Amino acid sequence: MPYKLSATLAAHTADVRAVTSPTDGLIISASRDATAIAWARTSQSSGFSQTAVLRPGSRYINAVAYIPPAPDAPQGYAVTGGQDTVINVFSLADSSGEPNFSLLGHKDNVCALHTGPDRTLISGSWDCTAKVWKDFRLAYDLIGHHQSVWAVLCVDDRQYLTGSADCSIKLWSQHKNVRTYPGHTQAVRGLALITDIGFASCSNDSEIRIWTMEGDTVYTLTGHTSFVYSISVLPNGDIVSGGEDRTVRIWREGECAQTIVHPAISVWTVSAMPNGDIVSGCSDGSVRIFSATESRWAPAPQLQNYDEQVAAQAISLEEAGIRKEDLPGVEALSQPGTKPGEIKMVRRGEIVESHQWDSANFSWQKIGEVVGAAPSGKKTVYEGKEYDYVFDVDVQEGVPPFKLPYNVTENPYNAAQRFLQAHDLPMTYIDEVVKFIEKNTAGVTIGPSSPQYADPFTGASRYQPPPRSAGSGTSDFMDPFTGSSRYRASSNPAPKPPAATLPVRTPLFFRQANVSAMQSKLYQFDQSLRNEISTSSYSMYPQELNLIDESFVYLTQAVAHPLSPPATPLSANHVDAIVQVLERWPAGPLFPLMDLSRLIIGFCPDAYADPAVRSRLITALFKAAEWNDPWSQPLPKQRETNTLFLIRAFANMFQESTKLGDGKWVVDLFKKLGETPYGFLPKGTRVALATVLFNLSCIALRERLSDELWNLLIGMVLSLLAEEKEEAEAAYRALVALGNSVHIAKEQQRPLDGSQVDMTRQVIANLPTVFLQERFTEVTRQIAPLL
Template identity: 60%
Template sequence: MPYKLSASLSAHSSDVRAVVSPTDDLILSASRDTTAIAWARTNNSSFAQTTTLHAGSRFINAVAYLPPAPGAPEGYAVTGGQDTVINVFALPSAKGEPNFSLIGHTDNVCALHTAEDGTIISGSWDKTAKVWKDFQLLYDLVGHQQSVWTVLAIDGGQFLTGSADNTIKLWKQHKNVRTYPGHTQAVRGLALITDIGFASCSNDSISVLPNGDIVSGGEDRTVRIWRGQLSLPLFPAGHILTSLPNTEGECAQTLVHPGISVWTVSTMPNGDIVTGCSDGVVRVFSTEEQRWAPADQLKAYDDLVAAQALPAQQIGDVKKSDLPGPEALEQPGKKAGEVKMIRRGETVEAHQWDTASATWQKIGDVVDAVGSGRKQLYNGREYDYVFDVDVQEGAPPLKLPYNASENPYTAAQRFLQNNDLPLSYLDEVVRFIEKNTAGATLGSSGEQFADPYTGATRYQPAQTGGAAGGSEFMDPFTGASRYRAPATVATPPLPPPPQASTGNDPWTGASRYSSSATSPVSPAQTMQTTGLANVIPVSTGYLAMYPQELNLIEETFTYLGQAVSHPLDPPSKKLTSNHIDAIIQLLERWPQSQIFPLMDLSRLVLAFCPTAYSDPALRSRFFAALFHGASWNEPWSSPLPKQRETNTLFLLRSLANVFQDGTTLKDGAWVQEVLKTLGEVPYTVLTNSLRVSLATILFNVSCSGLRETLPTPLRDHLAGLVLEILNSEKTEGEAAYRALVALGDIAYAAKEQQRPLTAEHQNTAKQVLSALPSTFPEARIRDVSKEVLTLL
């Protein structure tokens, strides 16, 4: 059943900034009107205001709940706000006055959370989090460089904090045991996912339903339910989760609100969703029909949503003459939350697709649809500003489009991505935007300013910078006291692209192979594996996994971490076919643009866990999934798209790790199938690093031929591929050298086993070996070429 409105709770006179719903019958809400309210369920779809808590003299930004205790049979409400005091109320509170006041923060208290044992953790603009037990300060958590916007008590002794410095920190008692980078904006929300880990977000509020589904609320007036294959990366506890992406096809339902922003969401044990909105209303949504509001209230709510006026920049600029009429709504939408605009007379309407009811829902009338008041046109869209940005002397300036209502971080990130510029420039571009827009906004209300972290409408930039060089911003809740943003925010550098080979082995970092004085057999017996250090679970952080898959992937990382750090003492618990099957399913399901972390994981699994994929059928599926991940069967052209080059590199490195010491090739059918598939790629389209990787695979297979007798069809196929590389390679000396040593192994084994190569291969080899030193005038290639010639 879809979620529908269950109840609308109206008593606050300003934005509802926080809600918590610890039981099916209790809701606590906090507002900018300086109060918190306790609401109790009266029947299936109704709640009544039971207590108004006078929680402070200024705006209240956070609320939490403590379970029943002596003196508080119905538990406690905990509130925090701009007066820096945390107030604790025993419920029910007849007078609405606090029983305890916790004093210690020196600035706005913007986050609260509690553990089952009664521990309270608070976060503040004073850059600290504090842990309280028995209403006394227990720990100061000091380490963030900017405001602590969100906190999460894992239990009474472990805590997570998220900050405007873009990081998440894990604390054990008062010690910071781990810091997680990854967000590019302030971390505003954390949610615990039972038996799995935690989720974090930047510009949304999040909560978790009892069935594991994710609920998010944001500044686009909506609440979204992400079900099944979530459009949200999930990580085990202790691993970072990045902010909510807009992946297609994974949002189960979108609930539009009649307000500017949904500031906060919470979930009840029964699966109902509670929201707090900028219009001052607390709302409850349910999938259970008996808890739905009466039909007339549901219609009134839909009419209220439909009556909203939406600025065009929120939906997307459009020319009225280009819009279809109402008949366009006869075609179903493609995904939950899809917005379609139609022309009805002189009015432009925005409709949103609701997958739960399979209908288009009107969400408002679009104003400014033809770009009135806009200044400049860029790439077919109108913007308030289109800046010329000089990034290189002598080169033409780059265009930076920006709307005054837009989050400058979003605009800056788009600009960097569109122009292939490093993300390390992000803060510099944001400062450029802020300096050159001077706080300009759209709209008639004096309060309508864009939060530089979230793009929200309550954050007013000042006109002058602070003494430290960073910008000062008005308090996002009052417009009064100031909050100083950092002058710079450290952005992790992007990983360097794969480099062409140099004097070092690109796989191990060791020096290049050296040839023996008498034969290539001695140097060629050592197979090459790809770099195996730094097993980092964050590699899986792009798309979601089902809980069982997530557990198996986490076990895989644990095993690899131990195997890499203690190679002589591998873990006793081995990986099984179930772990391989989980990787295969993700390789088959995730889009190829996001698949490279799995390709990298496969590279390590193939090196360290050969028994896990020894079953022939499973091994065949695994290899097929890897080739699929590299788009192997798609047409080849040069230059390769970057993502395809990356995935192909991981594929070839993975296969190089398959053929290691101890791998037996007596049943050569599967190996021959791999070589046949590798031979399908036109060699000249491969980059230098890909060529070296391919040559390494053939070199490793040739080493096996020194220890065991390869089936003749396999040996001949291997020789053909090696000769093709030697005949085609004109620029990459490392690929040529590895293929040359592989040819020496093949020739030596043929002589020792008295199984001569075919006459065609011998003739081709002699021609190649004669010409190779002229193409690559290196001593090692000249010397090995002579040695191999003597073996023919």
Template identity: 55%
Template sequence: MPYKLSATLSAHSSDVRAVASPTNTLVLSASRDSTAISWFRSSSSSPFAPAAILKAGTRYVNAVAYIQPSPDAPQDTVINIFSLDSPNHEDPQFSLLGHTDNVCALDVSTQGTIISGSWDRTAKVWKNYQLQYDLTGHQQSVWAVLAIDEQQFLTASADKTIKFWIQHKVMRTYQGHKDAVRGLALIPDIGFASCSNDSEIRVWTMEGDVVYSLSGHTSFVYSLSVLPSGDIVSGGEDRTVRVWRDGECTQTIVHPAISVWAVSTMSNGDIVSGCSDGVVRVFSESEDRWVGAEDMKIYEDQVASQALPSQQVGDVKKTDLPGPEALNSPGKKSGEVKMIKNGDIVEAHQWDSSSGTWQKIGDVVDAVGSGRKQLHEGKEYDYVFDVDIQDGVPPLKLPFDVTDNPYAAAQRFLERNELSLNYIDEVVRFIEKNTAGVNLGSGGNEYVDPYTGASRYQGSAAPVPTAAPPSSYMDPFTGASRYSGAPEPSVHVPAPPPSLPVPNIIPFTKFVSFKQANVSAMQMKLYQFDEALRHEISTASLAMYPEEHMMIDEAFTYLSQAISSPTRPSSALGSPHVEAIIQILDRWPASQRFPVMDLSRLVTAFCANAAAAPGGRERFFECLCKASDWTDVQRTKPFSKAQEINMLLLFRTLANAFQEGTPIADGRWVPQVFEALSQAPYNFLTKPQRVALATILFNFSCAYLQTPVATTVRTQHLSLILQLLRSGNNDSEVVYRSLVALGNVAYGAKKHNASIDSTQSQELKQYVAGVPQAFPEDRIKNVVSEIVGLL
């Protein structure tokens, strides 16, 4: 019988990173929501229900293991031990201290010996809840551990190796995987199995021979378990659980989630999975344990409704795809994926050999034709080109993603290989020719950190009329995880009916803010970067201090409530939270600052007075300018990706700083901001950056309508408007926001009886009068007409 859904266990609010099923009636799960849950059912026919929710801190829970109860058992970097029978589920009865970094793997022998693996590159063996051995020898994080017995252990690492230990001595090192090794499982009468980010599962003898390799997963394989029958179960980044028998995949179970982080097996043959959607699922071969037909249909519909990135299922050329009639032919093996064209939609269907049917597993999106992601120096790219520079010399590798700026990619390639930048146009032409037909900058959204396997980070992308498209950013830490900022809010005046006179646009008093966000994803990325810094000896001192971590936690809690609730939380953020952000930005590398910069954007938007202490705004905005490299940016070259996104977030934060009630006449922070913006290399700014910069000027003008400022500050503001308009390469949205800002200030000057200097007024009037020739839109013509009258 095939495996089908038997139970859905929903209580976690974030990714389930580990599962264990020590008995047929008990399941343990660990999650990034900072909890572990024990699920219990009284009989095989009863449903699972949470029996205990275990919480010992605020950090992610990455691993879980079960220890057999015994009379003497007292039943982040700490291993917490709880008694499942205890009424207290917040204070562990025992904690094992010793690791200096994130503990990401646990296993327990039949007699209760614990082995743990950590990002600190060590494994530790604990007997009677006391440290017995340090297993030191891996060069990178220890991602998986296995207790063979009380004296023999296996460890697997991001350094691509597996080590066999007797007590604390390395007896053998197994090499063969091409990427980080993520999971281990004992195989009776043979040896053990391992899985890796290289998408392969290997079965080894203890002597080091590879019995066979299992290929079928299309991305990283995170977890392994073994059924009582000896069949192997695996789960991975391609959102599948696969069952393997005698070297062949006999069933592929697709999940309605991005990642299957963990798998476990029960003695009755059932399979347990933990996923990125926060759900634990149980699958069974026994028909009497399957869910009802209605629940099964709901689950299958969830799977079928998923959107699949084209690189996950293979090369896609829409015009060559067959129609639905292709599903009349049976598949060749379980897990085979076939794509069809159903109208304008590309559907992916998977062959289920157990039922003899094709099952829809989702709609394919972003079918760019680049096929599966290519690995280069441990990172993934859409393309890795071979570039011949000289006969008899090996070709150079040119990695490229569809989201890259071709000029930036060409510049990196030339500089890395010490070639003249005079060739940059030729390299760009090569890229464009070899990616013909690809819509640059519109690649799929499913990217994942290939080193840690951590989750994606995306800004909200709700469409807003007339807004510029969101900018794309490839995570410079991994060369992968896409960070997409939220789209720009628009300044929009509805067009009047043709029969009515055109209403005045000026004064326009409605502020524009950048408040859209996926707070939990932002928080996850920030903590991921913090863990990565803590993981390396050379950067450990840069990681967050406990007090900073507490302040950042409070900030994310406040923002989550502020965004999700129509009423603001009662406890606001203040100077300590801003100070924590400043300290982190001052220390962290440029490539890892962007989630902290984005946090600053939201703190400024939702808690405007957080930096209201004397000198607070000046210090905060000075730090943001420095963190975005604004003060040191090279004017003669395109920006790096890190600079590009950090500057965009700087502009959006400054736009949020000007809102209803902002004290623009107090302190020096406004002239300080305008002075910094006057240094802008406008010719190199991207469209989203220009829109955000224009929004800063617009929002200030709205505040000026209510509050007069010093003449020098207003002069700075008008100079910035003229500088932005004259810089060229502007689109109409940038021009429109800048013009409305100018109109507001001209209107406010009359209202406050503080006329604009005649020289500057004449210069502005002369330039603005010619704008409609370049931008012949009605909204621009109308606002220009009003401005000329006001000046």
């Protein structure tokens, strides 16, 4: 019997990224809506209902697994992993919705989970590692892949398989890599054990490979027309797969036995049930069950409605690679297909239809209408191809905008990935590019409602803030929780910002934030620490929680209304509470607390005005950022993030109202900052450091610095300008700081010494040749006469 729809489970509000179906009566789904849902069969029928909604945090959930029942969990455990890097373990018998265990260790998005028969758990992450957990404690770090680990599999209690974006599959015996399987040409996305043979793998190269454990490829399954994201093995040995071509495919004896088209852009995940049914999770937020047992098929009206949803899909002529005038009429459908899943295009009047051969029912099934007209009535040619749109995308000031070509019938993810790869941009930007495309095009309706377009890279939002000129008076640099985007469509290159007129007296600050997201993340980490016996002593005390609560209430209003902050200011007690937690917590979960410190420093200078409080705060921030540890490239993710917030916090410390006093604390601070190898700092952190220097130069315009601090400022500015060759905004802010300093030298009659003058002349001669922007040339022209 063919597979037909059995049930549709609709509760998620965004892409369903992972499903597992360990028993005939249980399905667990995980979604980008930040929830995981446990579904139980309502009776012997095909119906399922929700039994638990799990909310581990506010970020995307990308992976889910199941641990069988045990005395401590009579209904078993659901395990989730996602963007927040935490693996949460929930007892399905516990109605509180709180995780029983939170496993900390990954430094980036957790994108794969699997459990073995002995309750061993293996996880894969964007941090290029896999981790093996036994009894909810870390047993092994599997280190050897060069890119994200997208697929993991427990072979037995000692052996594990991992698949990676580096195109390789690795076999591990405990923590040792004992074999590597080359063959796939793109990222490996899924793994599944095959009894008596070995295992199967699927990849972005659209292929499914069957391997022996010794490394031989038994055969390759081809038929998917795009990325294959997930595979599973049915009880009878058939393989089921799902991918970006909107299909689930059933493979039998090396051939595609059936193709099930979905009314969605992506089939992210598939899972085989013990009874032979198939579960899929899609970009339209639906979980669907398909059965080859007629008694479990959905009622006829539901089957007809599903077929209508599939038939309502739109496909582009260009994507299909055909010309309308060359197509046959509907009479061609009287001829049977030659193989399962065969596609045939026919003309019905002016409409072009796409039909697929359903060998199980020996009939052609309409799977969509084919469209091809541009919205404007004409195409734009780019690199020899025609597109409906060619957008200008402004990624960095001073750099010409990149071109983003897009056709309205194209999956926005495909266009976004192509754009990022073409310009060597991080795939972490992919969500923002997709949002940009959606915002600036009418798009195409796929199925009955507009889908939540999503990417397979699970886009942990890496904030790439938009730089502005140092004279702007405000900063558009954003924190990790806001994820703002500079992508915009324009018909002309972005205008160049005007150069500053020296001196520039207004400091720049990093004060923007999504306070509620920051608060949620901080409390989530606190709960994770509280739930683990070994870390429970780190969790926040009631008094600390109260004071930090008050801080968030204040900052929520301050960020929303920066010109009219709340009447009751924060005090040294609030700062002290933050310092105590900074001193006590491990580095991994510190970043929301570091970000909170940045905001308090920016909005509440009186709260840390006392020298003793300020000293404790600065010391705690340096310690939290692991400042004294050895420096290496690239920085670990947690250290990179905490260092960014550290420098932004110090930039906020130098405001219009800041009084330096004897300046000794600033000297100590600048000496500490000077210990860092500048080349080890990421670009965003360099901009923050340049902002610290610029802000101090603004203070120096109105308050005479001590000789020691003055020479430190000049030395650090000149050193930064001599080393910076890539990040234009960092160089520009430091250049304006140099301009301010040269102006001060003349105005306060404290001339630069000979070596400083020589280095300044060298910098202003070389800088405009490195950064070909008018603003650099203009500021250097203003500096030269002052020397």
